[in-house]
Amino acid sequence: MKPLKYFIIICLILFPVSGFAEDDGYSYPIPGSYEATILGTPAVLMGELPAPTRMKELLLDVIPERNKPPVFFYNKGLRCSFAYQSTKAPLVFLIAGAGSSGQSSKITTMMKAFYQAGFHVITFPSPSNANFIISASQSRVPGDLVEDAEDIYRAMESAWNEVKGDIEVSDFNLCGYSLGGTQAAFVAKLDEERKSFNFRKVLMINPSVSLYNSVSRIEELLKKIPGGAKKEGAFFNKMLAKFANHYRYGNYIAINDDFIYSIYEESLFSKEETGGLIALAYRINLAGMIFASDVMTGGGYVVPKNRVIKATDSLFDYFLVSSHLSFFDYFNQYFYPYFAKKRPGLTKEALIASESLRSIGDYLSSSSKIGVMTNENDFILTPDELAYLKGLFGERAKVYPRGGHLGNLEFKDNLAHMVGFFGTTGGIP
């Protein structure tokens, strides 16, 4: 998601690199978890990644009977990117992280890396991205791993139908990052029954083990800001003022990399503020999911029931209200009631337990095709969950010493490992 990415870059957080990272044969440079998450990978450390020469955008009509409300007039179908080889090659499906589109910068980098190694690639937005909720979610209530996996699977079948006449495929593979990583495991399990693709290999990158735990850890970061999460607007304005003053007092010629790096170097933001900004970006993201879902279900959660929002109506109040709702609000007031109605007798504890890799642990440990790639300091995992992943996957787990949450995803070593996991090279890019 470009604006959010921009937001994160602009809100850069940063405190100085406290000594160089120890020499452990891994040269990703940013030691701190939060800073790595926000700064990501500098372009020079990504390696040469030219844009695919054969590429097009797919707009999939996954649920043809769906009515699209006027406020989403621009939504013409599920937006996927498709890069293809001229010869027979393996195909990899990519699932984006929470809230991200199929054209976000991270998934685009992954697409380029796979394409360069000779794969056909199709990218999918996250089921928590509004484009997916509007175009491809049967329930229009995102967040359930089993249902989201079914929606993704249907979207993949639809994409494959669209392109199968144009390309030759040797086998199918699957890869996802963050929430998309966790979802990839559930999609792989579904594929064992449906067998449309018979995935050869599946890789999860920085997945969460339990969605509820991961999100709780992010929400925790926002509780630490002055006045707590309900004062995130005041926090935003204060951070913005700090950012603006830093620019005005310095002799900068533009808001560019030099300026951003100076924020990092001069540790403009404290550790708590850095964490708060990550959580705030996540809340702004979550607001989009809540609003889109509510409009699509007519649930009366943040939009009045029976109101038809027009294309040019202001949405700003909805933005303010939605961005002040926590994941727990969404879970308790919207998500759980929906599933409790559908599955009588369902307790909150049971629902939380089902939104976890542990619920399919037996399958994951027995299936040799699935692997995981994550970082020691990914803050969405507890030490216990990290140990669980290592124990579950053994040799199929690759754990880097640093990188935070997805910060090193675009680093050249990580991209090489990611592509290498899928082994064979296919056609000529």
Added chain:
Amino acid sequence: MICYRTGRMPLAVCFLMLLLLSGGCAVTTTNLAPEIPPMHTIEEFKDQRFAEVYDPWEKFNRSMYGFNFYFDKYVFIPVVNGYEEVTPVFVQNRVSSFYNNLREIRNLSNSLFQLKGEESLTTLGRFVTNSTVGIGGLFDPATSFGLDRHDQDFGKTLGYWGSDSGPYLVLPFFGPSSVRDTGGLAVDTAITYGIYTAAAPFAATGHSFEISTGINTLEAVDMRHKQSFRYFESGYPFEYYMVRFFYHQKRELESTKPVIPSE
């Protein structure tokens, strides 16, 4: 209409159709059922508003944002894609450098308007270097000589001398702007046009108009080619506000006078 076209259709069928049609109307009226307030409303909001920008013409702006989306989709992006397909990357980069160099004239005039002596000299140095050593601006050796580019325009000049940005404005084709920046764009265009008319570089060819139209079109294509932003691509329902906020904030910061620390 229906009865006429179906010719001998029995009256009863027509009647039935009418009923069905009015049934359709009934469905529409249910949409007009009274609104029920949602669980969470702005009334419960006790925080500072944030990421807000003065935007009294939001309805118009949103329409323009939508217009630009369609214009991109059906005209601009297909043209840019065609351009990228037929032109080698090396040539694309030379085209970009060429226009970047021409734009130094705008940078220079506005650095002068802001009485920024050193910056004006740097920009002049860049223009001279790149126009000569850089073969008419096709290359940018000036940057490697340590002459940094300073992007300037008349909107920034107005901001520098204290003019407020005024309401946010989304322009057709150009995208996010403000009343001040729109005025600035007009002035910059007029200055460029004035210089061009005075210099009349293609007067001798007898096809001055065609050539300058071609140059302007290529410039627009080059500008869009360098900009990776696509309207509504994020899928984010509040994208309009994110774009508005970042545009406004970036302009505010880059156009205001730096604060001189009192020592």
